[in-house]
Amino acid sequence: MALLEVHDLHKAFAGRKVLDGVSFAAEAGEVLAIMGPSGTGKSTLLKIVLGALKPDQGRVVLDGDEITALSERELDQVRVKFGVLFQNVALLHSLTVGENVALPLIEHSPLDPSVIEIMVRMKLSQVGLTDFENFYPNQLSGGMQKRAGLARAIARDPKVVFFDEPTAGLDPVVGQAMVKLIRDFSRALKITAVVISHRVDLMLPVADRVVMLYNGKVVFSGLPADMAASEDPLVRQFVRGEIEGPIPVIPAPEQLKKALLGE
Ligand SMILES: Nc1ncnc2c1ncn2[C@@H]1O[C@H](COP(=O)(O)OP(=O)(O)O)[C@@H](O)[C@H]1O
Numbered sequence: 001m002a003l004l005e006v007h008d009l010h011k012a013f014a015g016r017k018v019l020d021g022v023s024f025a026a027e028a029g030e031v032l033a034i035m036g037p038s039g040t041g042k043s044t045l046l047k048i049v050l051g052a053l054k055p056d057q058g059r060v061v062l063d064g065d066e067i068t069a070l071s072e073r074e075l076d077q078v079r080v081k082f083g084v085l086f087q088n089v090a091l092l093h094s095l096t097v098g099e100n101v102a103l104p105l106i107e108h109s110p111l112d113p114s115v116i117e118i119m120v121r122m123k124l125s126q127v128g129l130t131d132f133e134n135f136y137p138n139q140l141s142g143g144m145q146k147r148a149g150l151a152r153a154i155a156r157d158p159k160v161v162f163f164d165e166p167t168a169g170l171d172p173v174v175g176q177a178m179v180k181l182i183r184d185f186s187r188a189l190k191i192t193a194v195v196i197s198h199r200v201d202l203m204l205p206v207a208d209r210v211v212m213l214y215n216g217k218v219v220f221s222g223l224p225a226d227m228a229a230s231e232d233p234l235v236r237q238f239v240r241g242e243i244e245g246p247i248p249v250i251p252a253p254e255q256l257k258k259a260l261l262g263e
């Protein structure tokens with residue numbers, strides 16, 4: 001059985017279909033990239049998988065727990081199995097990096113402060129931030145803040161970590177380092193990484209498998225090499241970043257508004 005199973009998800013907003021029968025699975029320990037152009041429902045999919053949004057139809061099963069059937073209270077217990085790194089990272093700026101990573105440990109487990117301190121140091125070293133525990137988030141670069149966010153996401157040793165656009169706002173070199181870090185920590189700690197991204201250039205080299213969404217449907221599912229070699233016009237255009245093809249270059253007005261205003 002796969003660690004994460006997504007079965008036939010449907011979701012519409014105000015009568016407009018955003019997810020139209022999405023199914024895929026993530027195996028334990030793999031790096032799975034969920035790719036596709038902006039506005040194709042990737043973040044909506046993530047919210048449903050995390051239990052933050054209910055689908056109109058379909059099921060999500062994570063490590064045997066049916067996320068889509070759980071109450072808020074039951075979800076709280078299951079949430080220990082996954083970590084999340086959102087696009088904006090959302091570190092608390094009034095706390096140090098170490099305190100940020102300690103938060104999920106303090107909130108959920110009755111541990112001795114000295115034990116928590118050791119665990120925080122361990123997590124920070126796993127993401128390459130040894131000796132940064134007393135820094136404040138705004139003293140770190142964007143890439144280092146994402147690393148700190150990752151340390152917090154893995155604080156409770158989750159089975160799977162979800163990333164929403166982990167390279168957004170990073171320069172090419174730091175973006176490259178970030179995806180390598182995701183692959184390396186996944187391999188080293190045997191944690192499944194589900195990475196939502198539209199950056200084909202960065203994700204294909206590190207992903208074990210890729211699922212591509214377009215207009216709320218899965219249009220490709222398979223190995224990165226097969227995606228790169230695909231003759232499907234949609235996949236081809238997306239992989240090569242071509243202007244000509246079935247994917248329109250001028251976004252719908254609501255997507256443009258979202259992109260400009262960050263809504
Ligand atoms: N809460 C919401 N209410 C109405 N429309 C939404 C909501 N969330 C997302 N959408 C719409 O759903 C579509 C897909 O959005 P999203 O899942 O954020 O795409 P992606 O992450 O692939 O860019 C967009 O057109 C967006 O405007």
Ligand SMILES: [Mg+2]
Nearest residue numbers: 042043044164
């Ligand atoms: Mg998104």
